[in-house]
Amino acid sequence: MTIDIEKPKPALPGLSIAVLLAGLSIGFFVVVALATGETAQLTGQGVAGLLQRMVALGLVAIGQTFVILVGSIDLSVAALISAVAVLASHVMQSDPAMILPAVLACLGLCLAAGLVNGTLVAYGGINPLIATLGTGLVIQGVLAASFGALQGAVAREFQIIAYGGVLGVPYSILLLVALSLVAAFVLYRTLFGARLYAVGGNPDGARLAGIRTERVILSAHMVASLFAGAAGLYLAARLQSGTPWIGRDGIYDLESIAVTVIGGTILAGGKGGVAGTLAGVLLFASLDAGFNMLGIDAFLKQVLRGAIVIAAVAVHAVRTRGHVA
Numbered sequence: 001m002t003i004d005i006e007k008p009k010p011a012l013p014g015l016s017i018a019v020l021l022a023g024l025s026i027g028f029f030v031v032v033a034l035a036t037g038e039t040a041q042l043t044g045q046g047v048a049g050l051l052q053r054m055v056a057l058g059l060v061a062i063g064q065t066f067v068i069l070v071g072s073i074d075l076s077v078a079a080l081i082s083a084v085a086v087l088a089s090h091v092m093q094s095d096p097a098m099i100l101p102a103v104l105a106c107l108g109l110c111l112a113a114g115l116v117n118g119t120l121v122a123y124g125g126i127n128p129l130i131a132t133l134g135t136g137l138v139i140q141g142v143l144a145a146s147f148g149a150l151q152g153a154v155a156r157e158f159q160i161i162a163y164g165g166v167l168g169v170p171y172s173i174l175l176l177v178a179l180s181l182v183a184a185f186v187l188y189r190t191l192f193g194a195r196l197y198a199v200g201g202n203p204d205g206a207r208l209a210g211i212r213t214e215r216v217i218l219s220a221h222m223v224a225s226l227f228a229g230a231a232g233l234y235l236a237a238r239l240q241s242g243t244p245w246i247g248r249d250g251i252y253d254l255e256s257i258a259v260t261v262i263g264g265t266i267l268a269g270g271k272g273g274v275a276g277t278l279a280g281v282l283l284f285a286s287l288d289a290g291f292n293m294l295g296i297d298a299f300l301k302q303v304l305r306g307a308i309v310i311a312a313v314a315v316h317a318v319r320t321r322g323h324v325a
Helices: 015-036 044-052 055-069 077-092 096-123 128-146 156-163 171-189 191-201 203-208 213-239 252-262 274-294 298-324
Strands: none
Touching (some): 015 274, 044 274, 055 077, 055 191, 055 213, 055 274, 077 096, 077 128, 077 213, 077 252, 156 171, 171 191, 171 213, 171 274, 191 203, 191 213, 203 213, 252 298, 274 298
């Protein structure tokens, strides 16, 4: 028996799920807007607002897709988002000359966090839930002890990422699209992407085929941390400063896992992709926008979203079981 790892899959994994989720999300958004009389939400500006709701969670979820594809998971992303936002504003101190040093420092922090997570999981043999949760708690603890309040502010020129645009399209949306395309290319058209699917689908077989599975898992965690860092930089630009609780309050760790799984990426690894993940993010963004138009209580929102996650995963599990049988 041979394992072909040299040729990435030609078709986009989970594309049918992505199309279905996107259609349901758009349909829900349009129906609620019409039913509540919020027709302004259907204009170009309203649609842009909907898409902007996807940016932060979308960036984190794309990175989460990489680690879930190799059968791992990352619960440290929420704390890392907070750390990046705080570090960016602390280094910049409203000085445009410090934008590049701040960004480089944030990326360095992300690489270090991903290296620690990947090393603990791939080489230390520690369960990824425990390893990344521990890393996140350490980061959050350092933030709470060192930055109990707002620290500095990002440069006004840096805020263009969140508030600027070209031809009516916000830069933040273009950033999400660009990074999504890069991630999709890496997953579907490179040897590294093929190895991610191989390691997640059959780790023993991948190892026998000559793949250094530990390196692949380590790299996936570093990618996830970098995407979390991109989300942290975006949120710092949007909020104009960093706060130690921005990632925790956004529940980016659990929600990134939820939308990734809703999009068809299975927790066992080896199946899924960026298209499905973005469709899951669009679903959450549409639900948020729709709930706001309906005036639904914030706590009830969480209940409904949780129920949708459970239902979506249950349906996917049933379909998968039937296909295997």
